[in-house]
Amino acid sequence: MSLLVAAAVSVVAVSVGGWLAVRRRRAEPAASEAPPAPAVERERPLSSRGFRVELGDVLEIAGQELWLERGWLLAEGDQPVMALLFSAAHTLVVEPGEPARLTLARELELELPATVPSALEVGGVRFERARRLPVTVTALGPTPAPPFDEAVITELRGLAGDVLYVLGHQGFCKAYQGRAVQSSDVTLWGGGQSTLE
Numbered sequence: 001m002s003l004l005v006a007a008a009v010s011v012v013a014v015s016v017g018g019w020l021a022v023r024r025r026r027a028e029p030a031a032s033e034a035p036p037a038p039a040v041e042r043e044r045p046l047s048s049r050g051f052r053v054e055l056g057d058v059l060e061i062a063g064q065e066l067w068l069e070r071g072w073l074l075a076e077g078d079q080p081v082m083a084l085l086f087s088a089a090h091t092l093v094v095e096p097g098e099p100a101r102l103t104l105a106r107e108l109e110l111e112l113p114a115t116v117p118s119a120l121e122v123g124g125v126r127f128e129r130a131r132r133l134p135v136t137v138t139a140l141g142p143t144p145a146p147p148f149d150e151a152v153i154t155e156l157r158g159l160a161g162d163v164l165y166v167l168g169h170q171g172f173c174k175a176y177q178g179r180a181v182q183s184s185d186v187t188l189w190g191g192g193q194s195t196l197e
Contacts, residue, residue: 024163049080050096057191070143074135105178114171116145116154127156127164
C-alpha cells in the first residue's frame with residue numbers, strides 16, 4: 001500500500017513540476033529576443049540619435065517643399081553617420097549634430113568601379129573625395145528595406161558647395177548629387193511620425 005502511495009505522489013510531483021516549467025518558459029521572454037525599443041526611439045528614430053530633422057517632417061528648402069516620407073540611417077558601428085531622407089523628388093542628406101549639415105540632392109545613375117575613385121567629374125563638376133566610411137544601412141519607419149545591409153559611403157566635394165555621395169556595395173552603387181544647404185535656408189513646417197500615419 002505504501003508503495004502505491006509513494007508512486008502516486010511521485011507521478012503528481014513530476015506532473016506539477018512539468019506544468020510549472022512550461023508556465024515559467026511562457027512567462028519569460030527568450031534570451032535571443034531583444035527587448036522592445038523605447039517608445040521615444042521608435043517615434044523619433046533620428047532625433048534620439050542627434051539629428052535635427054525627423055522622418056515625417058515637412059521642410060521648405062529653396063522654395064521646394066519636401067515631405068520626408070522614407071529614409072535610411074547610415075551608421076559606423078553604433079555611431080550614426082548620416083541619414084538619407086527621401087521625398088517625392090529629392091533626397092535630403094542629413095548629418096547629426098549642431099549645426100546640422102544638410103545637402104539637398106537628387107539620385108543619379110553612375111557606373112563606377114567597385115572602389116570609388118578619389119576624384120570624379122560628373123555633369124561638368126570635378127569632385128574630390130572628402131571621406132570614405134564603412135556603414136550599416138537601416139531602413140527607417142515604413143521604408144522598404146535597402147538593397148544591402150552594409151556598404152561604403154563615399155563623400156566627394158566640389159567647388160561652391162557641390163556634394164556627391166556614393167553608397168556602394170560589391171560593385172552596385174546608389175549616387176546622390178546636390179548642394180549643401182544652410183540651416184537658415186530651411187523652413188520646418190512640422191510633421192514627425194504623425195505625418196506618416
